[in-house]
Amino acid sequence: MESLIxxxxxxxxxALVTKYLSIPAxxxxxxxxxxxxxxxxxxxxNNEISQFFSEMGxxxxxxxxxxxxxxxxxxxNRTAVLTSGIxxxxxxxxxxxxxxxxxxxxxxxxxIIASAFYISSTAMALTSLIENxxxxxxxSDTVIWLMVFEDLVLIIFLALLSAGNQNLIIFFxxxxxxxxxxxxxxxxxxxxxxxxxxxxxxLPILFTFAAVxxxxxxxxxxxxxxxxxxIALGVAFATTDPDAFEQHARPFKDVFLVVFFVFFGVTxxxxxxxxxxxxxAISILAVASKLISGLxxxxxxxxxxxxxxxxxxxxxARGEFxxxxxxxxxxxxxxxxxxxxxxxxxxxxxxxAKYSGILRRGLVSHSRHKALTRRPH
Amino acid sequence: MSAxxxxxxxxxxxxxxxxxxxxxxxxxxxxxxxxxxxxxxTLQKGCRTPSAAEMSPVEARRLGNILTGAIIEADQESxxxxxxxxxxxxxxxxxxxxxxxxxxxxxxxxxxxAKTGATVIAVCRHDRNIINPPPTFVFEEGDAALVIGxxxxxxxxxxxxxxx
Numbered sequence: 001m002e003s004l005i006x007x008x009x010x011x012x013x014x015a016l017v018t019k020y021l022s023i024p025a026x027x028x029x030x031x032x033x034x035x036x037x038x039x040x041x042x043x044x045x046n047n048e049i050s051q052f053f054s055e056m057g058x059x060x061x062x063x064x065x066x067x068x069x070x071x072x073x074x075x076x077n078r079t080a081v082l083t084s085g086i087x088x089x090x091x092x093x094x095x096x097x098x099x100x101x102x103x104x105x106x107x108x109x110x111x112i113i114a115s116a117f118y119i120s121s122t123a124m125a126l127t128s129l130i131e132n133x134x135x136x137x138x139x140s141d142t143v144i145w146l147m148v149f150e151d152l153v154l155i156i157f158l159a160l161l162s163a164g165n166q167n168l169i170i171f172f173x174x175x176x177x178x179x180x181x182x183x184x185x186x187x188x189x190x191x192x193x194x195x196x197x198x199x200x201x202x203l204p205i206l207f208t209f210a211a212v213x214x215x216x217x218x219x220x221x222x223x224x225x226x227x228x229x230x231i232a233l234g235v236a237f238a239t240t241d242p243d244a245f246e247q248h249a250r251p252f253k254d255v256f257l258v259v260f261f262v263f264f265g266v267t268x269x270x271x272x273x274x275x276x277x278x279x280x281a282i283s284i285l286a287v288a289s290k291l292i293s294g295l296x297x298x299x300x301x302x303x304x305x306x307x308x309x310x311x312x313x314x315x316x317a318r319g320e321f322x323x324x325x326x327x328x329x330x331x332x333x334x335x336x337x338x339x340x341x342x343x344x345x346x347x348x349x350x351x352x353a354k355y356s357g358i359l360r361r362g363l364v365s366h367s368r369h370k371a372l373t374r375r376p377h
Numbered sequence: 378m379s380a381x382x383x384x385x386x387x388x389x390x391x392x393x394x395x396x397x398x399x400x401x402x403x404x405x406x407x408x409x410x411x412x413x414x415x416x417x418x419t420l421q422k423g424c425r426t427p428s429a430a431e432m433s434p435v436e437a438r439r440l441g442n443i444l445t446g447a448i449i450e451a452d453q454e455s456x457x458x459x460x461x462x463x464x465x466x467x468x469x470x471x472x473x474x475x476x477x478x479x480x481x482x483x484x485x486x487x488x489x490x491a492k493t494g495a496t497v498i499a500v501c502r503h504d505r506n507i508i509n510p511p512p513t514f515v516f517e518e519g520d521a522a523l524v525i526g527x528x529x530x531x532x533x534x535x536x537x538x539x540x541x
Contacts, residue, residue: 144388145389
């Protein structure tokens with residue numbers, strides 16, 4: 001219990017400081033976990049309570065993601081979304097996988113690292129667009145839809161990675177069955193759900209919490225991945241009143257997710273057996289490969305490499321989903337590598353997102369200057 | 378009047394975007410973000426970098442009042458609503474901070490409706506709102522009154538009741 005209280009108190013201070021400085025909090029939650037955990041003399045230790053809180057954090061994160069994926073929201077510029085999504089997926093998965101495999105990780109480990117390497121932090125990307133007042137830039141739309149595309153890919157990853165050695169046909173049949181039940185419930189119980197959500201008492205929040213937990217434990221009982229099912233629950237509920245569900249699930253998500261980040265940090269061990277060369281290489285490549293995919297997207301979608309730079313700046317940060325993949329499927333070594341990558345990319349990312357305007361202006365005036373000096377007199 | 382092309386767009390995870398281009402070619406974009414903040418961007422024709430302002434919902438409403446042409450003095454504000462379906466009925470709602478002329482008097486004493494035609498529909502006192510104050514309601518120092526009526530009636534109210 002003390003561990004949890006120490007963790008919450010540290011996070012409260014970190015949240016205050018990072019909000020004041022308007023920098024992302026996620027890397028600092030993880031660092032706090034690292035410093036106060038194994039590396040810092042074991043002030044924080046994982047126990048049953050923190051384990052439970054962390055699981056809740058992950059489940060609510062995914063439920064929230066599902067709520068945001070509204071089926072009727074189809075982008076008006078579907079080809080652009082698809083093009084940028086496919087560039088982003090291919091470039092980063094290939095570089096991530098090749099790098100991890102060449103650096104000595106096993107095939108499965110490399111696949112997990114590549115997935116974590118590919119998926120940018122939706123939370124940090126969107127916050128950076130809002131806080132740095134970039135919403136009007138045309139690149140912002142590209143970034144926002146890229147995040148939706150990545151979320152959809154993540155769902156496929158979760159299905160494939162958790163299938164494991166099961167009979168795939170039975171596995172997917174079970175998933176479809178649970179999905180069917182969820183949609184039927186949301187569809188036929190829509191009025192009932194809305195009447196519950198409209199109440200002023202404790203019922204809406206109690207219902208939201210119970211629905212998410214029931215779905216998670218029910219899918220564990222059936223042997224289908226609970227991660228996918230809570231996303232599906234979110235998508236199904238999004239057809240009723242997503243804003244109300246967001247409002248009622250937010251307190252759970254906010255508290256549990258912070259605990260999730262800190263205790264993920266606690267499991268990370270940079271001191272023993274961590275290969276700094278591997279960690280450094282993956283982290284640097286993670287920044288570089290988003291530059292390649294960003295530039296390609298900029299050139300293909302906006303006809304401008306400078307736009308690519310803007311897309312890059314806002315998608316460098318890896319975060320919550322990379323950590324989720326590490327926690328769900330990663331070995332300790334994979335977890336440590338992903339932790340380092342998240343910390344490095346989110347700090348570099350927040351810096352680049354803040355100063356990308358200056359960078360762009362600098363490049364433009366530099367090229368103009370070059371053009372002027374080249375002109376024959 | 379040319380139809381202004383106002384685009385509204387739902388941005389997943391961010392909020393709602395409204396954008397339109399003015400006749401002169403400048404672009405204005407408003408974002409209602411999920412965090413509650415409202416961001417307004419303006420992009421001058423021929424420029425590449427927009428300028429932005431972030432507002433709280435209250436500030437955004439204030440800006441809206443200014444843009445609709447309502448009178449805003451130091452701490453008084455007024456909104457005019459036109460109902461085009463009702464023979465262009467124009468109703469003005471105006472806030473007044475009570476003056477010494479009315480402090481200690483009731484709405485009945487002042488004969489507000491008989492003299493001006495305007496109606497006091499709410500009074501804000503110490504951050505609490507009293508909706509539909511009765512005729513026996515006594516004004517106190519520091520009260521802010523919300524008065525509704527046609528713009529002539531509001532002017533009359535200001536001339537005859539607030540100044541005495």
